[in-house]
Amino acid sequence: MRHLISLDDLDAADIAGLLSTADHMVEVLGRPQPKVPALRTKTVCSLFFEDSTRTRLSFETAAKRLSAETLTFTASSSSVNKGESLRDTVDTLAAMGVDVFVVRHKTAGLPLSITRWCDARVVNAGDGAHQHPTQGLLDAFTLSRSLGRGNDLSGIRVAMVGDIRHSRVARSTVRALHVLGASVTLVAPASLLPAAFVGAPTVPAGWPVEVSHNLDDLIGDIDVLYLLRMQRERMDNAFISSPGEYSAHFGLTEARLARMKKGSVLMHPGPMNHGIEVAVDLDTLADRGVTNLITRQVTNGIAVRMSVLFTLFGAGSEAIDGQ
């Protein structure tokens, strides 16, 4: 693996390998000194043109735990404000000896472009509504490990609820869960499904999912309730009539929580809109027999990103012949 741009570029064995390597990273993170020297000669630069808390800090923590040097570029305090072009910015940073760019940008496809501009490795940390591959991996990892299932989620039923249209998380997580054998149903109003779904008689190619517009049809049968964030910053049109109405139809309410199966789990990629996607007190989930995996998703994010960074350089990436 030279770059990680999209989970569609990886086959089932690649994904299983990344998750198994993440098991090793969990062991490293559990030590008194949670650090290994694997990437001590490498420099990882996070190149974020969109706001982020958890993803950027998670990648930077992962890089530090592998002993890499870390650089942080934030667009708001950079020469981008002086009119420097993206290409020049990347060239400048690459000339400083960056080995890996971790890129987030509002334009789908930008991380792929960067792979053509320089010799550095590129990890996509979210590009537009395209992909967020490490989120997909960490979701698959968190779910399979918390269920004690290894790299196999066959028979597990997932409802992914909310703003699929603007969601790069949905594209990556659906792919990862599907590859491990889970069956995913997208639940959203038609206005929040990707354009290809609208008016289509069947589910569009590339989406291994079923579609429903009614969460109450499924809520009692699913093993996993995966709530997506309402991306209000991307909504320049009236996609929903009001947050309150969205919550009534697609949020986790007390009535829906009461119908969820014992042993089912709740996931959310964060950051959460309290009162919209989640209209219950999360501290009460355990009493209802529902496990809240949201914090574990964040924790596992570090291990999974360590696995990705390590695999970029560790998996015989410059292999010579011989043993």
Next chain:
Amino acid sequence: MESNNEAACVLPADQVRRAIKRIAHEILENVAGGGREPFVVMGLARGGVWIAEALRDELRNIDGDARVECGSLDVSMYRDDLALRPTLPASVSHVPCSLDGVEVVLVDDVLYTGRTVRAALDALIEYGRPKAVRLAVLVDRGHRELPIRPDFVGKNLPTSALDQVSATPEGVFVSAGSRA
């Protein structure tokens, strides 16, 4: 890295068992005050793990009071040749107890350049400060690139640097390598 050449068996299964038995006796004579003090046999993932487990069973067989624990160590994140060789996810490290003050016997299947053992020493000290660290290998094939020597050896095996050596419970095999 399978070779098309016929693999020659240089140590059949019964002799592998005898070699492990002999190493166990030598360990009991030389390590941890004759096994009176606690010590750990630590297999290097993946090839050394089955040998470490066999050694533990044999040690307990010989002396029911031997205070031996068995662990495994994944050294892939400590290698100096990370990008040069495929690192497959081996078994996750398992350290059975604190290593502070206890004697540790590192166990590997084939000792070659010594770089795996160098990485293992770095990995090991993350878990504590052992009283002493010894090295047991089933096969020493030579070609050392570092000042590392084994304390316990099952078989010394002169090889060419191109040969492939594999050590399994079913026997030790050598296939003559060639640059394809």
